[in-house]
Structure formats: C-alpha cells, structure tokens
Amino acid sequence: MRAVGREVDWKALRIEVLETFTPGPPINEVAEFAGRKAIIQRLQDIAIEKARHAIIFGERGVGKTSLANIFYKDLNSATRMVRDIAVDADSLDSFDSIWRKVFRRIRWPADNATLDNYYPGPIEPDHVFLELSKFGQNEAPIIIIDEYDRISDETCRVLMTDLIKALARAPNNPTLILVGVADNILQLVRDHGSIHRNLVQIPMDRMTSDEIKDVISTRVRHLRMKITDDALWRVAYFSAGLPFYAHSLGKYSALRAVEVEKLQIDEALVLSSLIDCIADVDYTIAESYTRATEKIYRKGNIFAQVLAACALTENNDLGQFTAAAVEGPLSEIMGEPYEVSAFSFHLNQMTNPERGSVLRKTGARRTFQYHFAEPAMQPFIIMKSLEDGVLRPDVFERFYVKRQKSFSI
Ligand SMILES: Nc1ncnc2c1ncn2[C@@H]1O[C@H](COP(=O)(O)OP(=O)(O)OP(=O)(O)O)[C@@H](O)[C@H]1O
Ligand SMILES: [Mg+2]
Structure with missing residues (x-):
C-alpha cells in the first residue's frame, strides 16, 4: 500500500x-491497450475464419505492433489454443530468411530440434504450407511478420503472395498477419488483386x-x-x-x-x-528539425516560423495542407501579413535533404499539397516552437481553441 x-x-x-x-515499447497486455475495439474484433474474426489473413498498415508510430501483440490474447478457450509466433523483418530478409526466423521458434513434440534445422536448403512456400498444416485442429497458429515494409526483396513479396494463395488449401487454420508502415497496401503486397479475399486490409489511422x-x-x-x-x-x-x-x-x-x-x-x-x-523524441526527428531551421552563415531566416505555421495549419484527413492555408498562421506568428510568395521558397527548401526533408510535396503546379514526411514531426514542432519562443503562447492559444472546437468529443 x-x-x-x-x-x-x-x-x-x-x-x-x-x-x-x-513511450517507446509496444504494449503487450490487453488491459494496457486503449481503444481500437472494432479493429480488434475484425482481427479476431480473421483469426477464426479459414483461409483469411491480414495486413495491418499505417503511419509510423500509430500502434501497429501493439495491436498485433494483443488482439488474439482472449481467443484462447477450452477448444482453441493460440500459438503465436512474432518475428521482425529487416531490409536483408528473403522469403527463406523470414521463414527461417519463424521455424526457429517451432519445435514439433516428436523432434529433437527446431524446424529450421530440417531445412538446410532454401525454405519455399510449399515447405511453409506443409509445416503450418501440422498444427492441430484445436490450435490457432498466428504468425506475425512485423516491419514488413523493410523487406526490399521483390521475390520475397511474390512468394508471400503465393504462400497466401496456397494456404487456402490448409486442412487446419493458420493465420498470417503482416504489419508494416505504408499509406496503401500496394506498397507492401505484390499482386494483391489475386489474394484480396484471403488477405484482409486493416488500415490503421491515428487514435x-x-x-x-x-x-x-x-x-x-x-x-x-x-x-x-x-x-x-x-x-x-x-x-x-x-x-x-x-x-x-x-x-x-x-x-x-x-x-x-x-x-x-x-x-x-x-x-x-x-x-x-x-x-x-526520436533523435532523427530532432535532427531533421535542426536541419530544417538552421541558420546558414549566421544569417537570420524564417524557417522556424514557417515550420511552426505549417504545424498549426488545418489539414485534411491525409495530413495535407496547401501553401495558401499557411498564410493565416504565419501572419499571426510574424505579426504582419505574409503572402505565399514570401514563403513558398521556404516550403520548397524544406522538401530537400539539406533542410532535413521535413516536408513532402504532392500534386501538380497550382494544386500542390504539403505534408510532414514523418507524422511525429508536427507535434514536435508545436512543442519545440512554444519552448523556443518561436510560437508565442497567445498565438498558439488562438489556434489551439480553434482546433479544439473541431475535435470530436
Ligand atoms: N492502443 C494503445 N493504447 C496505449 N498505448 C498505445 C496503444 N497503441 C500504441 N501505444 C503506445 O504507442 C507507442 C507506439 O506503439 P507501437 O510501437 O505499437 O506503434 P507502431 O505503429 O508499431 O510503430 P512503428 O511504426 O514505429 O513500428 C508505444 O509507446 C506504445 O506503448
Ligand atoms: Mg511497430
């Protein structure tokens, strides 16, 4: 006590x-995990349904790994035993090396060694199919491959699609969960059309x-x-x-x-x-901010102010905003009217590596849209600008109240 x-x-x-x-480690316990009820239910359904797998994708840091860690925990019952195996992919992984990681974590009761030992040559989709088919009818094997976006080997992605197709024939019910950073599924899965009924897309928004x-x-x-x-x-x-x-x-x-x-x-x-x-905050965020706002030859500039204005600007669902929308907040920050022509140079510069590539530009001339390259950047800029005095509390309060009204309660 x-x-x-x-x-x-x-x-x-x-x-x-x-x-x-x-802040940092993903959640591992159901009780510690907030919200996301609908997605949890969907993933649980997928784990129970036959020949259904899922791909969870979204921005960096929205809680993908945490969700993959907990969604299945209350699926255990008297007749069903979850067998969860989670591995992280990395940039050097091939189909063989990914599944070797999974096989290292499986040992069948009659065997002396883990599965990988029985595959001296490359592991192929059919090997995976046969091994996963060995789980019992009362078992729910859930194989989670996290950081899937890091795989650069195209063949691996093609073979993974082949495997998902093949698993439709499995006599039992193995479930594959792929997890990665992406705006859309096409960045992660090859030939998605051919497996769209088997691989359910789970886009994850911010909370x-x-x-x-x-x-x-x-x-x-x-x-x-x-x-x-x-x-x-x-x-x-x-x-x-x-x-x-x-x-x-x-x-x-x-x-x-x-x-x-x-x-x-x-x-x-x-x-x-x-x-x-x-x-x-992650070192890379702080580092890009420093780059974006640094003085060159000690000459004063308004990069920090423009960035603060971008962070205050109302954006659409995809986090995008136009240069024109930055005028209002920037004029408030500077205390005098600022038109696009006075800062479009700054916006463009901040899409370049010399200025930390903090912004991305999409669309065509006249309809350009900007967004922060890293989602974690926007909150960082607001906090940092307040701390550094780039953003005065009274200016911040005005935008804060505006934004607060548009929040859904
Ligand atoms: N539903 C939640 N409830 C409470 N905390 C959460 C929840 N989801 C995520 N978190 C916390 O948020 C942070 C990021 O979570 P997590 O690592 O799962 O995100 P991610 O999307 O996998 O990130 P990355 O893209 O870097 O892999 C962690 O500190 C984690 O503890
Ligand atoms: Mg993660």
Whole structure:
C-alpha cells in the first residue's frame, strides 16, 4: 500500500509512474491497450475464419505492433489454443530468411530440434504450407511478420503472395498477419488483386482524441492520481493521435506532479513537461528539425516560423495542407501579413535533404499539397516552437481553441 493514512510515499509513486507510461515499447497486455475495439474484433474474426489473413498498415508510430501483440490474447478457450509466433523483418530478409526466423521458434513434440534445422536448403512456400498444416485442429497458429515494409526483396513479396494463395488449401487454420508502415497496401503486397479475399486490409489511422484521453486517464487512475479536463485536452491536442506523445506527456507531467507533491495533474504541469517530451523524441526527428531551421552563415531566416505555421495549419484527413492555408498562421506568428510568395521558397527548401526533408510535396503546379514526411514531426514542432519562443503562447492559444472546437468529443 503506497498511502499510509494521508501520507503519500512519493518515491514509490515516482517509480509507479515510470512503470505505467511506456513511450517507446509496444504494449503487450490487453488491459494496457486503449481503444481500437472494432479493429480488434475484425482481427479476431480473421483469426477464426479459414483461409483469411491480414495486413495491418499505417503511419509510423500509430500502434501497429501493439495491436498485433494483443488482439488474439482472449481467443484462447477450452477448444482453441493460440500459438503465436512474432518475428521482425529487416531490409536483408528473403522469403527463406523470414521463414527461417519463424521455424526457429517451432519445435514439433516428436523432434529433437527446431524446424529450421530440417531445412538446410532454401525454405519455399510449399515447405511453409506443409509445416503450418501440422498444427492441430484445436490450435490457432498466428504468425506475425512485423516491419514488413523493410523487406526490399521483390521475390520475397511474390512468394508471400503465393504462400497466401496456397494456404487456402490448409486442412487446419493458420493465420498470417503482416504489419508494416505504408499509406496503401500496394506498397507492401505484390499482386494483391489475386489474394484480396484471403488477405484482409486493416488500415490503421491515428487514435481519436477520446482514445488518447483514455490512454492517459486509465493510467492516471491506476496511479490513484487525477487529471483536470483541461490538462487532458492539452495532452490530446499535443499528441495529435500519436500514442507515443500521450505516454511521454503523461509520464513527464505526472513526474512533475510528484516532484511538487501533488496528486492532480493540471494544465500548467502538462505545459511544463513539454521540454522533457521534446528531449524524449526520436533523435532523427530532432535532427531533421535542426536541419530544417538552421541558420546558414549566421544569417537570420524564417524557417522556424514557417515550420511552426505549417504545424498549426488545418489539414485534411491525409495530413495535407496547401501553401495558401499557411498564410493565416504565419501572419499571426510574424505579426504582419505574409503572402505565399514570401514563403513558398521556404516550403520548397524544406522538401530537400539539406533542410532535413521535413516536408513532402504532392500534386501538380497550382494544386500542390504539403505534408510532414514523418507524422511525429508536427507535434514536435508545436512543442519545440512554444519552448523556443518561436510560437508565442497567445498565438498558439488562438489556434489551439480553434482546433479544439473541431475535435470530436
Ligand atoms: N492502443 C494503445 N493504447 C496505449 N498505448 C498505445 C496503444 N497503441 C500504441 N501505444 C503506445 O504507442 C507507442 C507506439 O506503439 P507501437 O510501437 O505499437 O506503434 P507502431 O505503429 O508499431 O510503430 P512503428 O511504426 O514505429 O513500428 C508505444 O509507446 C506504445 O506503448
Ligand atoms: Mg511497430
């Protein structure tokens, strides 16, 4: 028991905070996983249906691995035993090496060694078919191949399509789950048309603001702490649907609360945790930001301001915005009107590697759309710009209130 009477053991609570929020590692327990109910149900159905497999794809960091880790956990029953095997693909993998990783994790009861030992030559789709067919009728083998986007070997992708076709003949019910970063399935699967009924597409969007709030509030409750509604809004806003930020902000604002011996997290504590959250972000994000905004020959420039304006700009479902839409926020940031002609150069430069390739440009002349190359960039820019004073709190508040209104509650 942490609390003795009304005394709180702050040291113990601090440790609990560190254990509770997990910016970084994927979730492994159903109880720790927020939202995504419909997708979980769909994946469970696929695991039960015969000859059905799934490919989970979406932006970096939306929670794909976590979902693949937990969706099957409550499928175990008296008549069904889940046999889960998860492996990560890497850029050098071939069909043989991927399945060798899986085979290293399987040993049939009558055998002395793991399966890979029985395949001195290259593993082919038919070998996989035959081995997976050996699982019992009361078993639900679920093979998860994560980081599937990293495979560069075209033959591997073709053979994987062949395997999925072949598995339709399996006498039992093995399920293959492929997971990768992609905007659409064509980036990951060859000849998808031929297996579209067997390989179900599971596109994964960012989390809703309610789901992000759920990530935070369940953890705060677990810690027997409280968080104000305003503070919860802040975390949801800064996270922009990316659970990493929710964990990071939750962790640091709770740690700050513990530091000042408070059991309630308020807006001020969330704002004071931004600096720690910024430091927590992937090095490559911070590095690209520095590149994008750096001064050349010590000459002042407005790259940081343009980037902050982009991060504040309203965007469509795909995160895209036009140059014209940046005018409003940039003019507010600069304190004087700025038209597209004054910053289109900056937008273009930031699509180049010399400026960290932070932006991508799509579409044709006059209808160009921009979006952040890395989804994690936008929340980072807002937090960093506030910390560095590029974005004044009053300007931020005006856009914050606007965005908050458009959030679905
Ligand atoms: N539903 C969820 N509830 C709570 N936390 C989550 C949830 N989904 C993901 N997270 C957290 O978000 C972070 C990113 O999750 P995860 O690694 O699963 O994403 P990913 O899409 O696989 O990322 P990547 O594209 O880098 O492989 C982790 O800190 C994880 O703990
Ligand atoms: Mg992952």
